[in-house]
Amino acid sequence: MIDIKQLIKFISSPKVFSYTVVWLIVIVFFGTIAQKDVGLYASQVKYFSSYYFLFAGFLPLPGGRITIIIMTVNLASSLFKKNLWKMKKLGIIIVHIGGLLLLIGGGITAKFSAEGNMVIGEGESSDHVDDYHDMELAFVNTSLEDSLEYTIFDAPLLGEGKRIKYDKLGIQIDIIDHIKNVRIESRISPADSIYKGFLNDFVIIPKQPDKENTQNRPGLIFKIEGTGKETDGIYGAFLGQRVPDTFEIGGELFFTEFRRKRTYLPFAIELLDFKKVMHPGTNVAKSFSSEVNLIENKIPRRVLIQMNEPLRHRGYTFYQASFVDGLDKETTVLATVKNYGRMFPYISSIIMSIGLLIHLLINLPKMLKKRSPSSK
Amino acid sequence: MNLLTKYLFYLLIFTSVQVTYGFEIEDIPVQDEGRIKPLDTFARNHLLAFYGKRSLKDLDLTATDWLMNLILDPHNGRKQKIFNVRNPDVIASLLMEWTTEHKYSFNDIAPMLTGQSAMLASIDQKPSKDRTVFEKQLLELSRNILRFEEISYLKALKLIPPGNDNSSGEWMSPYDFILTGLPMNQYQEKLLGSLQAYLSGRLAKEEHTMQKALLDYENALMSFPNKEFEIDTLRKETWMNKVNLFYISLGCYIMAFIILALSWMTQPLWLSRISIAFLISGTVLHGYGIILRMLIMGRPPVSTLYESIIFVSFIIMIFSLILEYFRRDGLGIFIGAITGSIFHYIGFSYASDGDTLGMLVAVLNSNFWLATHVTTITMGYGASLMAGCVAHLYLLQSLRNPHDEPRLKSIFNNLYGITLVALFFTLFGTILGGIWADQSWGRFWGWDPKENGALLIVLCQLMMIHMRLSGIAKRAEFALGMGLNNITVALAWFGVNLLQVGLHSYGFDDGVARNLFIFIAVELVICFGLYFWPRLKTKPKVT
Known part of the structure; x- marks a missing residue:
């Protein structure tokens, strides 16, 4: 049987911590360098938010998550050591508790937080958040009397080669291709009759993906079966498509929309006015701000969202992130975050600095003396 | 010391004198x-x-x-x-x-x-x-x-x-x-x-x-x-342009170094006192220059790269003076005079690009968390570099005089203490940076190069401290690690801008890249050289 004491002694050893830190340094260093080539998001996914990654394509190495989990276990178990709980180590104990809290908070944030963008033009309102990275495919039924019926297919369903059977409409969708970044060109020669909708006149061509994932225009090519001879065929869709493809299923008229994954909120935000102020006589922005109505249960409330002054409501936080200059109106971009772990850094930084201060106050005078007491 | 107190008093009066000439x-x-x-x-x-x-x-x-x-x-x-x-x-x-x-x-x-x-x-x-x-x-x-x-x-x-x-x-x-x-x-x-x-x-x-x-x-x-x-603020700026406090401060640091060298050669006490006086005057003028800039622009001490250079060197000067206060053997003056002069030179080369009191883009404008974050992390850079300098001294001392155990031990204790202080500022500054990011655009941590740079400094210091505690590193290895930590600081401070990604990359030119590589090469040679030289010398005796 494994000796529990021995095990705790091993996993709580500062040696384990030292080596995990060395590995973390390696990951952070190379992950940062890699950002120059692959961009921030890709590098984050590969090195920092991963459990493991493949070095040179075949050698699996521990990623940021595993490393930090080991660190957390090591830190937590080190608190069970008997010789730590002494008055003169008070500062050290407090620092380590604070550090543990910080790591736990990081874990909660990594697991449960969600973020995206809310894009609103002046005079318009929005009640949903667009995901930064994930896409979704919507089938919109326009034949109902006073409403639109949306059928949404999520990102995991839209991988290349996936087949979706949707009995309610009696159709089957095969994903032929899901492309990260596309451009659209006119067809030179007439298309095969299997291509329907805009693919009849255009082709979707893959393009080198941009380093910044948000700069990409993803595209989707899929085949629909089970709607009848006329409409069965291969369709295409891409982000920001102006004129959607329409088709009939069982006598009802549908159109498709390939869009950023939406999360609906229990309230809406209406943009009244977007303002930006420049430093006089320059092109450097001094500040920008959005005057909005927060509409909940049809009751509007005026709020000003500006740089460094976000709106917090029902666990969501809206930040003035960016804007789009239009010809006749401006569009604001609000970064939206839902984060359950956001108080952890605040608390843990206070705890850690108190701990370090106590430790320094106890030990520093001794360390700065020219001759240390033990050498006398 | 009484003389020194008097001198300090006069110095403070001199620097606080308001500009008295008329409107020009x-x-x-x-x-x-x-x-x-x-x-x-x-x-x-x-x-x-x-x-x-x-x-x-x-x-x-x-x-x-x-x-x-x-x-x-x-x-x-x-x-x-x-x-x-x-x-x-x-x-x-x-x-x-x-x-x-x-x-x-x-x-x-x-x-x-x-x-x-x-x-x-x-x-x-x-x-x-x-x-x-x-x-x-x-x-x-x-x-x-x-x-x-x-x-x-x-x-x-x-x-x-x-x-x-x-x-x-x-x-x-x-x-x-x-x-x-x-x-x-x-x-x-x-x-x-x-x-x-x-x-x-x-x-x-x-x-x-x-x-x-x-x-x-x-x-x-x-x-x-x-x-x-x-109008008063305008006058202050004109006065600052004319007097050029940082040039005088540089002069003081150089004088402090020369006189310290003389005092080591001839060893009278009054020479080292004069040397301290020069270092203190340089630091006071240095600090006064920073305060004037804050008053003119109405903003915290550090918001541009140029200002971070001046401020980091000021922090190192403060640490050097504290070290000198405790040791009184010239080591603090030595570190302060050299690093202070080098940083002033780097600062001047940045100032030659134009107005050093430029305006800031919206996200960097007036925010409590930003101000505290940047100030704290810059103090962390200063304290880390100070620890790096003391580490160099330790390695040098163990090469020059390996058998003076008490002196080596006392320098090591200084090094360890300053490392803890540095850890305090870098750790706290990094977390504050996260809090600012959370306040301003909704995420605590985004693996942005500048954040990673600050994190690397914290991790290096954590690593060295725990390696020392667990016995993996002995005193010399600890000093080697902290000496090399200077490279991490330089990379986090200047190197991040080489990558040109993320929110933090402000203006940058090729000259800086070259200087950075030279610095890294020199540091590698010096640290490993000082560390391995005594070990290579003694090896033949064993075999």
């Missing part, structure tokens, strides 16, 4: 590059851009004198060889003759530039990152020529505050009123009138008229409703 032409406010600055700063920065220096020493003219002469006598001003062009390709492309003096006048260059307008337009359309050095310099020269012309007929001098109806906050130049016939309100009229009086007085060399006109000008300025400037 140098002090009049101009709006330029988004802020209101004294004419002196405006003239210095433009002369720096054209001529490469902040005054015309050969002709014994200050920047403001040069500007006034240009306005009063544009005909001769255009003949003055004021443009410093050091690239022979630029000269050749303008069909001009290459001289060893590198100086050309407006009249030399302007007609040639007109001939190249097609080429200039094509360069202008390129994105700036695709332009070659030659193209950049040619474009800059053409912009400078245009700017020079605008100054000569007062168009670029935005001297007159807007009326009440102007919401953009943009100031106007005398040219706007005189040539385009904008309507004036009574304050603007008074201001323009006294400016004219001053200029005609200056042309006729009538000291009395000039004095009176300036007085009127000051009164006119004061009477403006809702003005956004303080």
Whole structure:
């Protein structure tokens, strides 16, 4: 049987911590360098938010998550050591508790937080958040009397080669291709009759993906079966498509929309006015701000969202992130975050600095003396 | 020490003396590059851009004198060889003759530039990152020529505050009123009138008229409703330009080093006291310069790269003085004098790019968390570099005198203590940075290069401390690690901008990259050299 004491002694050893830190340094260093080539998001996914990654394509190495989990276990178990709980180590104990809290908070944030963008033009309102990275495919039924019926297919369903059977409409969708970044060109020669909708006149061509994932225009090519001879065929869709493809299923008229994954909120935000102020006589922005109505249960409330002054409501936080200059109106971009772990850094930084201060106050005078007491 | 206390007292009085001379032409406010600055700063920065220096020493003219002469006598001003062009390709492309003096006048260059307008337009359309050095310099020269012309007929001098109806906050130049016939309100009229009086007085060399006109000008300025400037602040800036506190501070550091070296050679006590006095005066002036900049701009000590350099060196100076207070054997002076001088030199090379009091983009503007984060993390850089310096000393000492165990141990204890202090500031500063990010754009941590850089410093320090505690590293290895940590600091501080991704990458040029690589190479050689030399020397005895 494994000796529990021995095990705790091993996993709580500062040696384990030292080596995990060395590995973390390696990951952070190379992950940062890699950002120059692959961009921030890709590098984050590969090195920092991963459990493991493949070095040179075949050698699996521990990623940021595993490393930090080991660190957390090591830190937590080190608190069970008997010789730590002494008055003169008070500062050290407090620092380590604070550090543990910080790591736990990081874990909660990594697991449960969600973020995206809310894009609103002046005079318009929005009640949903667009995901930064994930896409979704919507089938919109326009034949109902006073409403639109949306059928949404999520990102995991839209991988290349996936087949979706949707009995309610009696159709089957095969994903032929899901492309990260596309451009659209006119067809030179007439298309095969299997291509329907805009693919009849255009082709979707893959393009080198941009380093910044948000700069990409993803595209989707899929085949629909089970709607009848006329409409069965291969369709295409891409982000920001102006004129959607329409088709009939069982006598009802549908159109498709390939869009950023939406999360609906229990309230809406209406943009009244977007303002930006420049430093006089320059092109450097001094500040920008959005005057909005927060509409909940049809009751509007005026709020000003500006740089460094976000709106917090029902666990969501809206930040003035960016804007789009239009010809006749401006569009604001609000970064939206839902984060359950956001108080952890605040608390843990206070705890850690108190701990370090106590430790320094106890030990520093001794360390700065020219001759240390033990050498006398 | 009593003498030292007295000396400190006088020094404080000297630095707190308010500027007492009257309102001068140098002090009049101009709006330029988004802020209101004294004419002196405006003239210095433009002369720096054209001529490469902040005054015309050969002709014994200050920047403001040069500007006034240009306005009063544009005909001769255009003949003055004021443009410093050091690239022979630029000269050749303008069909001009290459001289060893590198100086050309407006009249030399302007007609040639007109001939190249097609080429200039094509360069202008390129994105700036695709332009070659030659193209950049040619474009800059053409912009400078245009700017020079605008100054000569007062168009670029935005001297007159807007009326009440102007919401953009943009100031106007005398040219706007005189040539385009904008309507004036009574304050603007008074201001323009006294400016004219001053200029005609200056042309006729009538000291009395000039004095009176300036007085009127000051009164006119004061009477403006809702003005956004303080005449006192403008004066402070002019004074700071003239006195140049950081140059004097550099002088003090160099003197401190020379006298310390003398005191080590000859060993009288009073020499080392004088050396301390020089170091303290340098530090006080250094700190006073930082405080003045804060007062002028009304913002925290660090918001640009240049300011971070000055501030980091100030922090190192404080640590050196504290170390010296505890040790009293010159080690603190030694570290302080050397690093203080080096950082002042680096700072001067940054200052030569233009106005060091530039405006900031929206996200970096006025925020409590940003201010505390940047200040704390910069203190962390300073403390880390200080620990690195002490680590170098430890390695040096163990090479020079490996058997003086008490001294080695005491230096090591200093090193360990400073490392803990450094960890406090870097750790806290990094978390504060996360909190700022959470406040401003909703995420605590985004693996942005600058964040990772700060994190790397924290991790390196955590690593060394835990390796020492667990016995993996002995004293010498700890010192080696902390010495090499200087490289991490340099990379986090300057190297991040090499990557040009993320929110933190501000202006950067190739020279910095080169210097950074030189620094890394030198540090590697020094640290490993000091560490391995004694070990290689003793090895043959064992075998």
